Amino acid sequence: MTETYQVVIVGGGFAGVAAARDLGRKGIEVLLIDKNNYHQFQPLLYQVATSQIGVSEVSRPLRAIFHRRRSVRVLTDEVTAVDAAAHTVTTVDGTTYRGEILVLAAGAEPNFFNTPGAQEHAYPLYSLLDATRLGGAMVNLLDRSDRESAGAGSVNIVVVGGGPTGVETAGAIAENIKYVVPGYFSTALAARCHVHLVDLVPSVLGAFSVKSQTYARKHLIKAGVRLHMGTGVTEVRDDGVTLADGTTIPSKIVVWAGGLKAGDILSGSGLPQGRGGRIDVRADLTAPHVDGVYVLGDAANITDARGAHLPQLGSVAQQSGAWAARNIHADLTGGTREPFRYTDKGYMAMVGRGAAVAEIGRKRVQMQGPLAFIAWLGVHVALLSGARQKASALLSWADDYLTHTRSHVVLGHPEVAPKE
Numbered sequence: 001m002t003e004t005y006q007v008v009i010v011g012g013g014f015a016g017v018a019a020a021r022d023l024g025r026k027g028i029e030v031l032l033i034d035k036n037n038y039h040q041f042q043p044l045l046y047q048v049a050t051s052q053i054g055v056s057e058v059s060r061p062l063r064a065i066f067h068r069r070r071s072v073r074v075l076t077d078e079v080t081a082v083d084a085a086a087h088t089v090t091t092v093d094g095t096t097y098r099g100e101i102l103v104l105a106a107g108a109e110p111n112f113f114n115t116p117g118a119q120e121h122a123y124p125l126y127s128l129l130d131a132t133r134l135g136g137a138m139v140n141l142l143d144r145s146d147r148e149s150a151g152a153g154s155v156n157i158v159v160v161g162g163g164p165t166g167v168e169t170a171g172a173i174a175e176n177i178k179y180v181v182p183g184y185f186s187t188a189l190a191a192r193c194h195v196h197l198v199d200l201v202p203s204v205l206g207a208f209s210v211k212s213q214t215y216a217r218k219h220l221i222k223a224g225v226r227l228h229m230g231t232g233v234t235e236v237r238d239d240g241v242t243l244a245d246g247t248t249i250p251s252k253i254v255v256w257a258g259g260l261k262a263g264d265i266l267s268g269s270g271l272p273q274g275r276g277g278r279i280d281v282r283a284d285l286t287a288p289h290v291d292g293v294y295v296l297g298d299a300a301n302i303t304d305a306r307g308a309h310l311p312q313l314g315s316v317a318q319q320s321g322a323w324a325a326r327n328i329h330a331d332l333t334g335g336t337r338e339p340f341r342y343t344d345k346g347y348m349a350m351v352g353r354g355a356a357v358a359e360i361g362r363k364r365v366q367m368q369g370p371l372a373f374i375a376w377l378g379v380h381v382a383l384l385s386g387a388r389q390k391a392s393a394l395l396s397w398a399d400d401y402l403t404h405t406r407s408h409v410v411l412g413h414p415e416v417a418p419k420e
């Protein structure tokens, strides 16, 4: 059975939602398919894992986003096959959906770079489920270690990847050890807990300026993070990791923030895959060699007007979604597609309490410390979907900043932490 729509969009992330929202405003008939019934806000997943904010602050039901857009139908189903030439996608139950225009915005998945044991034993941080699983595993680990005698060995958590995700995660775990574990458990347990941050490259935040890197490095060390830079992970086991320089770190929890690749559904789509398994889209965001297929956000290699590759960022995904909606409208009404123009807002990373780095705009105006921290808060509130989510996240951050308590429930049940 094949159902037909004007536009079929796969993926309700930043890109898919932006495209569906703008197409819906124009009354274009859209089918938006996502395997989850909610939109998730990946930049704050590490805060869910460390109990700083709650699940409902970083997620929003897709049906709530589109309930006023009558021309947008939300379908919760997993796409298992894509035929780009035919403009069709097939879901788990075998139903096929065809779009006059097909939009592929299914994001990315962790890239373990064939590191032995990583897929089996490491905790990725790419979805809400990943975040709750990691949070549960950390609570289980603390509960178990609390039952051991004070003289028992170190309790190590290893974070692989010194980019923004790894830095933010390592910083947040270190702050929990410093401020939360002594109060909720004991100072003896906090003294046994250590966070290690590992990366092949010599510095944290490789894409940032040296000034930001130096600031982040100093702050992480001050927070208690042990840095292992310039050495990769060669093996992940259920009891620790081995590094390329021969170091072994015993650890029950290894967080994988080591890289991304495009999701599996692109591999059988008939589209040629480029760097990271992504599709090298044309300047107007359409896929090469077929008509009427767009690839957006993390699933695409997108270039700016000067031909430089854009990074896998929420702002790139969101802007590509909105731009694609304009081009799709042009396709459907006999207009002309325009090449994508990206408004570069720069990038930022939270390093810890009151500490962040930001490089604003195309000129990369550098900020660090409390000012960057405030900018980080402002940008993330603005990006969050939903007024209730924004207000609630602000309340959680204020609570964290002023009291260092963790009022969000993390389920420390073995079922949410199956890798342990």
Ligand SMILES: Cc1cc2nc3c(=O)[nH]c(=O)nc-3n(C[C@H](O)[C@H](O)[C@H](O)COP(=O)(O)OP(=O)(O)OC[C@H]3O[C@@H](n4cnc5c(N)ncnc54)[C@H](O)[C@@H]3O)c2cc1C
Binding pocket: 010, 011, 012, 013, 014, 015, 016, 033, 034, 035, 036, 038, 039, 040, 041, 042, 043, 044, 045, 046, 077, 078, 079, 080, 105, 106, 107, 108, 125, 126, 164, 165, 263, 265, 296, 297, 298, 299, 312, 313, 314, 315, 316, 317, 318, 348
């Ligand atoms: C931990 C983390 C922290 C980040 N921090 C920042 C940050 O601070 N700032 C920033 O700008 N960017 C950040 N990013 C990057 C940013 O989140 C991504 O670039 C952005 O989410 C990409 O948007 P997207 O719409 O392409 O994909 P996604 O947001 O990943 O959405 C893809 C959607 O497709 C759905 N999907 C996937 N496969 C299927 C399938 N087979 N069938 C149906 N549905 C499917 C998924 O459920 C998902 O809803 C971060 C990313 C991560 C993982």
